[in-house]
Amino acid sequence: MVSISTLTGAKRQDIKNVLLLLQEFVVTYKDNKVKINYQSRPVVLFLATLYATAGFGIYFTLRNLLTKYNEYLLNKKINRPALIRQSSTILKNGSREIFISKGNNKVSRIIIPKPNLDQYAADKYLYKNFYINQQIIQQSSKGIIFNSKFLNQLSIIWGILIPKFYCKNTSLLLSQCFFLILRTWLSLLVAKLDGQIVKNLIAANGKKFSRDLIYWLLIAFPASYTNAAIKYLDNRLSLGFRTNLTRYIHDMYLDKVMSYYKVSLNTGDPNGFLENIDQYITEDISKFCNSLSGLFSSMGKPFIDLIFFSVYLRDNLGTGAIIGIFTNYFITAVLLKRATPPFGKLSSQRTHLEGQYFNKQLNLMNNCEEIGFYKGSLIEKTKLNHTFKNLMNHVNKEINISFNYGVIEDYVLKYTWSAWGYIFAGLPVFLDEIWPKQEKDTINKEAQKVDERKNMRQFIINKRLMLSLADAGSRLMYSIKDVNQLTGHTDRVFNLLTQLHKVHSPRYDFGSKYGYGDIHGTIQNNFSDGIRFENFPVIIPNVNGGESTPLFKEISIHIKQGKNLLILGPNGCGKTSISRIVAGLWPFYRGLLSKPNDDDMFYLPQKTYFTTGNLRDQIIYPYTYNDMLEMGYNDDYLYHILREVKLEYLLKREGNFNVVKDWKDVFSGGEKQRMSIARVLFKHPKYVILDESTNAVSTDVEDYLFELLQTKGINFITMSHRPLLMKYHDFVLEIKDDRSWEFQDLTSEENLKSIDKEIKEIETKLAQVEVWEKRKQDIELFLDGKYNDINEESSIDMGVELYRREGRTSMSS
Structure with missing residues (x-):
């Protein structure tokens, strides 16, 4: 270490100078150190945001721990x-x-x-009354921004989205409103801070500039947190809306009334038919919920900004300037409303065309094998291209319309409104410039500089708030387009709900205008003595309803318990229609139908349905694996059923019950029908309705299956066009071509005698077969000239006699 005493005088002086400079720097730093006010709003907001974040983190952590603890207790309790x-x-x-x-x-x-089923019964009148008053609503909706039809539709759907005040969606909506107000207030603070920073920058005040810059970074954290919270609540609110609406629709669409089937029958009703209903339930509901939840932020934020910023600017610019600003907004809104294209209608049409294109693609995928066999790729390509062309033409039309409107909208809202914002923000400065010069000269120059900085600060604040106000107004005008699109989505969702409420009614009439017709048919359930039809009409659902002509005369028969019925007739005569009415798929307009409980009946349609799942699921459908276990069955029982229908080899071929495949493409026609019989054996109902359920199996297998059902004590009603099935049944209901029907009791004495007589006649004819064969050979030899000893006339007479014995009146050549 070098001692200072050993240094020369010059060096000592240099060191002293350096020490003096350091001392002066330290003193200057202490005097000019940036002081942070911990009670200022930016600091308080920053700390509050940190505490809130920590509080939410602790809350969710504790909730997850409590959930896991409850799951542990539940796992311990359930064995x-x-x-x-x-x-x-x-x-x-x-x-x-x-x-x-x-x-x-x-x-x-x-x-x-x-689900509250009474709620659906009450809600249906909301939709019914809405369409009754639709014409009045349309007349009252002309010339206003928000169509009253749209508001009425939305108010009815709102009861589904938020069924009661104390629910999750209400808390999400209130939280979103809170954060929207908070964001506007933060924007006001940021605008003031922005003006203060510019003022300090012009005044070259580094200490205050650094302090305000720190405040800027602190307040940015709660502002960013607020923006993220609004987006989060927007997505959560959309999900909550979609959850409530989808559950409401599923409760009506997939219940015992079978609305999912009935809603597809309104093909003749232009006001009641929903084409591509799957698109309504999936895509339209999603778009509606996203659009509605987004509307709260897209309209709520600018609306709150208009209120807050207007109140603040009124104190700076005066009431006249605010009136001028809002007059400009009103005039612009009226002009844009008149120039706005029908975006809602265009959006609805685009959704419809997209659904058509999607279903064309779906049809190609579902029927690719059949199309491949027919070599129909060219015609399918033509249809697909035609549908795609219609969609692209509509999208192109939307793009062109949006471009023309976008030019006008951007020019007015972005640039014109910004120009007015500069004008009104500069009014205090311009008014200050026109003061009398002599009055200005009397002002101290230092005070004048301070006033200039204040004017600059106030101009920056006013300018930022005016631009924010213009941006709020422009976003409010932009939201008109969002409202128009929401109108289209709302109309489609409301139409879906209306049609579902129509068909959900147990007395739904396809021919009624509002779906609630005058159906007088009586269905008696829990009938213990078989099945009974009295004045039973078979009417295809259509726009004429019960006034339509039945397919054939009204049926009046009674099939007692333990007896089997064959409904015989050609294709298209109405056999399947009877099973649809009995199953409740079609309305029963008049007469009496007495049948067992629905749990005691099972229906096998012509086309066997195979669900997505494993081999086990195909046997036990429509039950689940859990239902099977609760019923006391296991896979050994299923194997026994497969053996009974001669399908046990499937386990060797496919592997086991858990293998998952597309079963409709795996099974052959006969295997599909035997699998449907396996479902009957698993269900073991009192009655089963077979609709052409054995026409794809061999005769010996068909005999075995009917005998199996008889052995199991399962009564059956068979729909078929083959008279050979009479031997398995006790009664025959034959539907003829002239729309008449004939009922026969195959077990009556008269029918048994006629059958015995027919058997004897056949046996007599069979006994003469050898004689006829010999005589046939003699005639062939005679015709060939090889048998000349026979008398030609006696030979012909003998042939005529043989044909007469057979019951014929003439001989063929």
Whole structure:
């Protein structure tokens, strides 16, 4: 270490100078150190955001721990296999309890509330009354921004989206409103801080500039948090809306009334037919919920901005300037409203065309094998190109319309409104410039500089708020287009709900204008003595309803318990229509139908349906694996059923019950029909209706299957066009070409005697076969000139006599 005393005088002086400079720098730093006010709004907001984030983190952590603890107690309490835990149980209050496996031997308990069926019965009148008053609503909706038809539709659907005030969607909506107000308030603080930063920059005040810059970075955190929270709540609200609406639709669409089938029958009703209903339930509901939830932020934020910024600018610019601004907004809104194309209608048409194109593609995928056999790729390509061309033409039309409107909209909202914003923000500065010069000269120059900085600060604030106000107004005008699109989505969703409420009514009439016709047919369930038809008409559902002509005369028959019925007739005579009415798929307009409970009946359609799943699922359909276990059955029982229908080889061919395939393409026609009989054996109902259910199997297998059903004690009603099936049945209902029918009791004494007589006649004829064969050979030899000893006349007489014995009146050449 070098001692200072050993240095020369010059060097000592240099070191002293350096020490003095350091001391001066430290003193200057202490005097000019940036001081942060911890009670200022940016700091308080920053700390509040940190505490709120930490609080939410602790809350969700504790909630997850509590959920896991409850799952642990539930796993400890329930000592059933995991597969059974996934089953559902109906509680005393009608709710459904479901245990879902989460892996690692953990389950989660979910309670699904019981749907209020009375609510659907009450809601249907909302839709009915809406269409009754539709003409009045349309007349009152002319010339206003928000169409009253749209508002009425939305108010009815709103009861589904938010069924009660104390629900999750309400909290999400209120939270979104809170954050929208908070974002506007933060924007106001940021505008003031922006003006302060510019003022300090012009004044070259580095200390205050650094302090305000720190405030800027601090307040940016809660502002960013608020923006992210609004987007999060927007997505959560859309999901909540979609969940409630989809569950409401599923409760009507997939219940015992079978609305999913009835809604597809309105092909003759232009106001009631829903083409591509799958698109309504999936894509349209999603677009509607996204559009509605996004509308709260797209309209709520600018609306709140207009209120907050207007109040603040009124104090700076005066009431006249605010009136001028809003007058400009009103005039612009009227002009844009008149120039706005029908975006809602265009959006609805595009959705419809997209559905058509999608279904063409779906049809090609589902029927690719059949199309391949027919070599029909060229015609399918033509149809697909035609549908795609219609869609592209419409999209091209939308693009052109949007371009023309976008030019006008951007010019007015972005640039014209911004120019007015500069004018109104500069009014205080321009008014200050026209003061008398002598008055200005009397002002101290230093005070004048301070006023200039204040004017600059106020101009920056006013300019930022005016631009924000113009942006809020422009976004509010832009939202008109969003409202128009929402109108189209709302109309399609409302139409879907209306048609579902129509067909959901147990007394739905396809011919009624509003779906609630005058149906007088009586259905008696839990009938213990077989099946009874009295004045039973078979009417195809159409726009004429019960006034339509029946396919054939009204049926009045009674099939007692333990007897089997064959409904015989040519294709297209109406055999399947009878089963549709009995099953409740078609309306029963008049007469009396007495039948057993629906749980005691099973229906096999002409086309066997195979669900997505494994081989086990194909046998037990429409039950689930959990239902099978609760019924006390296992895979050994299923193997026994496959053996009974001669399909046990499937286990060797496919592997096991758990293999998953596209079964409709795996099974042959005969295997499909035998699999349907296997479902009957698993269900073991009292009655089964077979609609051409054995026409793809061999005769010996058909005999075996009918005998199997008889052995199991299962009564059956068979629809067929083959008289050979009479031998398995006790009664025959024959439908003839002249729309008449004939009922025969095959077990009556008269029919038995006629059958015995016919058998004897056939036996007599069979006994003469050898004589006829010999005589046939003699005639052939005579005709060939090889048998000349026979008398020609006696030979012809003998042939005539033989034909007469057979019951013929003439001989063929």
